Amino acid sequence: MTAWIHASARRRHGVLLLCALLFLQFATLAYFYHRLRISGYLPSPFVDDKTDTFMDLYNTMYWAGMPGRYQVWASVYPPLAFLTLDGLRALFVPAFPFSGPHALRAGSMALQGAICVAYLLLPAIALAQRPWQAFKVRERVLLYLVVITSLPFLFALERGNLILMAPPLLVLLLDGRPKLRILALALLINLKPYFALLLLGYVGKRWWNELLVALLVTGTLYLGTSVLISSDFLTMLLNLVHFGQSTSVFSLRELLGLPSSVAAFAEVLRSPRFLASRYALIVPDPQALAALLMACQWGVIVFAVLGIFRRGQEYPISTVLSVLIVVTTNLGTSVGGYSLIFYLAIVPVVMRMRFAPCYLLLLFAIFAPLDPLAALVRNDIGTQLAYLSGRLTDVTWKLGVATAARPFFNLALLALLGFEINSGTSARMATSDQIPAARLIER
Numbered sequence: 001m002t003a004w005i006h007a008s009a010r011r012r013h014g015v016l017l018l019c020a021l022l023f024l025q026f027a028t029l030a031y032f033y034h035r036l037r038i039s040g041y042l043p044s045p046f047v048d049d050k051t052d053t054f055m056d057l058y059n060t061m062y063w064a065g066m067p068g069r070y071q072v073w074a075s076v077y078p079p080l081a082f083l084t085l086d087g088l089r090a091l092f093v094p095a096f097p098f099s100g101p102h103a104l105r106a107g108s109m110a111l112q113g114a115i116c117v118a119y120l121l122l123p124a125i126a127l128a129q130r131p132w133q134a135f136k137v138r139e140r141v142l143l144y145l146v147v148i149t150s151l152p153f154l155f156a157l158e159r160g161n162l163i164l165m166a167p168p169l170l171v172l173l174l175d176g177r178p179k180l181r182i183l184a185l186a187l188l189i190n191l192k193p194y195f196a197l198l199l200l201g202y203v204g205k206r207w208w209n210e211l212l213v214a215l216l217v218t219g220t221l222y223l224g225t226s227v228l229i230s231s232d233f234l235t236m237l238l239n240l241v242h243f244g245q246s247t248s249v250f251s252l253r254e255l256l257g258l259p260s261s262v263a264a265f266a267e268v269l270r271s272p273r274f275l276a277s278r279y280a281l282i283v284p285d286p287q288a289l290a291a292l293l294m295a296c297q298w299g300v301i302v303f304a305v306l307g308i309f310r311r312g313q314e315y316p317i318s319t320v321l322s323v324l325i326v327v328t329t330n331l332g333t334s335v336g337g338y339s340l341i342f343y344l345a346i347v348p349v350v351m352r353m354r355f356a357p358c359y360l361l362l363l364f365a366i367f368a369p370l371d372p373l374a375a376l377v378r379n380d381i382g383t384q385l386a387y388l389s390g391r392l393t394d395v396t397w398k399l400g401v402a403t404a405a406r407p408f409f410n411l412a413l414l415a416l417l418g419f420e421i422n423s424g425t426s427a428r429m430a431t432s433d434q435i436p437a438a439r440l441i442e443r
Contacts, residue, residue, distance in 0.1 A: 012273035028369035040389035044398040057160030062101040070235040079225035130377035170345035204312025258337030304418030371400030
């Protein structure tokens with residue numbers, strides 16, 4: 001660990017940023033609670049279907065026990081996700097044949113309590129791991145409070161998404177020990193397939209032996225869990241391809257709920273519904289602007305990935321994987337805005353890099369909860385039965401200022417990381433996570 005991480009001035013600046021962010025988040029929490037009491041639902045940027053709270057969890061859990069999970073529901077969840085949910089159902093849900101996902105939610109209040117407990121425990125587990133040991137306890141406590149009150153984490157909790165399991169595994173991935181890294185990567189890919197992008201880190205490092213082992217472990221885990229749930233392992237892969245090619249998976253409001261990628265704005269700008277609306281008159285050429293946004297997105301992604309291929313051997317594997325994590329959140333609309341919770345894992349890594357102050361400022365901008373400041377308001381959603389209050393209520397949707405700006409800050413973060421890794425200006429530390437892949441088998 002480099003000496004400047006421990007420099008008192010820089011630590012004070014980091015603590016001041018965390019305190020400012022925590023103050024903003026507590027103020028935003030108070031606003032959310034006030035709106036929940038007054039209107040009966042959580043306001044934007046939470047999902048606009050107020051009947052759908054926790055349904056990422058319950059839709060998947062319901063289909064986990066159904067034979068048509070891949071053929072009928074066309075799920076893109078790997079078998080490990082279904083096995084995990086089957087285990088949770090056995091622990092917390094009465095053994096009763098529920099008629100559907102909403103009935104399952106109504107009959108499993110204990111599981112909802114377990115979700116909230118896990119929400120509080122998982123970030124603590126992440127912050128207790130080795131990459132965070134250089135930070136003082138009070139700094140980690142402050143960061144923990146920032147994490148559990150941040151919008152991306154709250155958004156993931158409101159959806160009940162399994163993505164909440166990712167931060168501890170990502171910290172383990174960046175820990176530096178090869179066996180733990182391979183195990184964490186295999187579990188991540190078998191929970192969310194887009195984590196397969198992280199395998200490019202081995203290509204950039206030219207660690208062919210470890211890449212081979214990682215592929216074998218990941219594939220074995222996938223095939224083994226497929227057998228356990230008696231599924232056709234090829235069907236999920238085909239569903240994944242169709243899901244990635246689909247342009248109608250999400251509504252326009254869902255795309256703009258809490259985006260992490262500028263691709264969300266491009267999808268909206270070129271959608272027939274937007275082009276037929278009065279808002280299209282504000283933009284001189286929506287199609288051209290959409291093409292420009294996609295060109296910027298993919299240009300920055302290619303720039304960063306090429307930097308990994310060109311100079312990845314000069315950097316610790318934790319740095320290379322951290323850049324790829326940021327690439328993942330910028331990929332497109334299918335990743336989801338709650339993917340920003342991954343950034344808890346990369347903070348110790350980016351603090352060792354040359355442009356650390358800039359990265360911390362960009363992370364502050366990404367997590368700043370200024371979403372209640374509305375840039376656009378729509379009152380045409382209609383009346384819904386809000387799950388959290390049990391009340392029929394008229395729903396208003398807002399596009400917040402921070403919601404609109406966050407994907408651009410995220411792209412700027414990737415661009416700066418790409419610049420640093422391409423220029424070779426990062427500290428070239430001989431750390432424990434740079435163990436050559438050839439020595440992996442010897443262990």
